Amino acid sequence: MTFGSTLLTEVFIVFDFFNVKKKRTKFGEWLDREGLTQIELEERAKLSRGTVSKLCNDKSYRPKYETTMKIQKALKSMGKSVPGNFFDIR
Template sequence: MFGLGKKRTKFGRWLDRQGIKQIEIEKKANLGRATVSRLCNDTDYRPKYETVLKIKKALKQLGHDVPPDDYFGM
C-alpha cells in the first residue's frame, strides 16, 4: 500500500490499515520525523517507554484508543 515495497513494522502496517499518515503522528506526538520513520520501518528499533506513551496519547487524540500491544506487539 505505502512505502514503495519497503518492509514495515507492526506499527507501520497498523498505521497503513487505519489510514493514518506518519506526519500526523509526528505532529500529534511531538516526535521527530526520524523517530516516527524508525517506528514504522526499522524492525530492530525498540522505542523508549516515553515514546510509546507519546504515541498512545497521539493516537487517542486521533480517535484510536487502543493498547500499544495492538500496534507494537510488546
C-alpha cells in the same frame, strides 16, 4: 544532477510505479490500515520524523517508554488506540 543520482531517481520511480513497498513494522502496517500518515503522528505526538520513521520501518528499533506514551496519547486524541503490544519497550 549527476548520472548516479539520475539513475537513482529513475529506480525510485520504477519502484513507485510498480507499487513496491519496503517492509514495514507491525505498527507501520497498522498505521497504513488505519489510514494514518507518519506526518500526522509525528505532529500530534510531537516526535521527530526520524523517530516515527524508525517506529514504522525499522524492526530492530525499540522505543523508550516515554515515546510509546506520546504515541498512545496522540492516537487517543485522533480516536485511535494501538491494539496489543507493538513495541518492545526498553
